[in-house]
Amino acid sequence: MSNAVKEKIAEMKDWLVETRRTLHMNPELGFEEVETAKLVAGYLDKFGLRVRTGMARTGVIGLLEGSKPGRTVAIRADMDALPMEEANQVPYCSKAKGKMHACGHDAHVTILLGVARLFSSLSQEVQGNIKWIFQPAEEGGGGGRVLTEEGVLEDPKVDAIFGAHLFPDLQIGKVGIHEKEGLAATDRFVIKMIGRGAHGAYPHLSRDPIAAVGHLITQIHTIVSRSISPLDSAVITIGKVSGGTAFNIIPDEAEILGTVRSLTPQVRQELKSRMEQATRGVAESFGMDSAFDFQYGYPALVNDPEMSRLIATACAKGIGKENVEFIRPSMGGEDFSYYLQKVPGSFFRLGCRNEAKGIVHPFHSSRFDIDEEVLPFGVEMFARIIDEYLGLKLF
Numbered sequence: 001m002s003n004a005v006k007e008k009i010a011e012m013k014d015w016l017v018e019t020r021r022t023l024h025m026n027p028e029l030g031f032e033e034v035e036t037a038k039l040v041a042g043y044l045d046k047f048g049l050r051v052r053t054g055m056a057r058t059g060v061i062g063l064l065e066g067s068k069p070g071r072t073v074a075i076r077a078d079m080d081a082l083p084m085e086e087a088n089q090v091p092y093c094s095k096a097k098g099k100m101h102a103c104g105h106d107a108h109v110t111i112l113l114g115v116a117r118l119f120s121s122l123s124q125e126v127q128g129n130i131k132w133i134f135q136p137a138e139e140g141g142g143g144g145r146v147l148t149e150e151g152v153l154e155d156p157k158v159d160a161i162f163g164a165h166l167f168p169d170l171q172i173g174k175v176g177i178h179e180k181e182g183l184a185a186t187d188r189f190v191i192k193m194i195g196r197g198a199h200g201a202y203p204h205l206s207r208d209p210i211a212a213v214g215h216l217i218t219q220i221h222t223i224v225s226r227s228i229s230p231l232d233s234a235v236i237t238i239g240k241v242s243g244g245t246a247f248n249i250i251p252d253e254a255e256i257l258g259t260v261r262s263l264t265p266q267v268r269q270e271l272k273s274r275m276e277q278a279t280r281g282v283a284e285s286f287g288m289d290s291a292f293d294f295q296y297g298y299p300a301l302v303n304d305p306e307m308s309r310l311i312a313t314a315c316a317k318g319i320g321k322e323n324v325e326f327i328r329p330s331m332g333g334e335d336f337s338y339y340l341q342k343v344p345g346s347f348f349r350l351g352c353r354n355e356a357k358g359i360v361h362p363f364h365s366s367r368f369d370i371d372e373e374v375l376p377f378g379v380e381m382f383a384r385i386i387d388e389y390l391g392l393k394l395f
């Protein structure tokens, strides 16, 4: 990148750190990002972008129309924090009780604001449009789904979209790319075994749902190993088992809850139908009823390989091929998948790990923190990707 552009990014580093810390100290949960949205809209307005607020409640959209017509590229950041207490003892620690930016969305917002600041000073050189999407509620609320339903990819129509997530498994200064499948579909289930309660001393008078659930748990754990190809990826985790009230009572019902992860629609369907079969089969064998409730969550995130390669090319120009890694998918989830169902694009990873600084804690840990060097680094990577996609040659 030309020194001029690199210099502009270097100059904004203090502001990036300050902005990230302000956001970090004032975390807001999904669809409640009121102050965050105000801060974002304020800056976008100051940078001279066309600003739209109120989409998906707290979403903020910015648009920069270049001096010449061309394609429209969108970039997206999620804004929400998590309902947990921060354990870090840092000057910029969360000030909101029971809320914390433990997934780095404060940094995502900051990086995109940095990109906005950068391009607002280069608008004469932009051919085409750049759209900024600041999205509410990634952590389970599906803000990305709501925004796509509300038409965020229209007016002007988005030709390609890029997003990034910090990645504490990857060293600072590195970019990770999922060529195609990046993250999993995140479905949930609730299964009830509906038997007949009785005194614990007279089991023959009952239809014991606890015994049935025990068998079902074993049965369900054979689905991934026996019904899914070893070359495909799948997870079924039972996260909660409940039923009963006392040591000498056989309850009427018992219940299990869990999460199901898959990377393809075929595996997703197979997992669901095998679980349903196992539930019915076990209930039948115990002479009881069952209820099977499968709730679809985010679809699998599938990148466009061409766009992934574009990221690799663009980033390698700045940081060298050795710092760009193609990485395996993760079985976590991301509602960026909804955008990718509508337009080509790619979701990549920005390394934020720095063992020397003690920055090693995983996402959603009360000790999660980032190496703030990732802020200017992230701005540069997004700038390079936009530059490459729109063919601006800012270098």
Ligand SMILES: [Zn+2]
Pocket (backbone or CB within 6 Å): 102, 103, 139, 363, 364
């Ligand atoms: Zn998260």
Ligand SMILES: [Zn+2]
Pocket (backbone or CB within 6 Å): 103, 104, 105, 138, 165
């Ligand atoms: Zn996240």
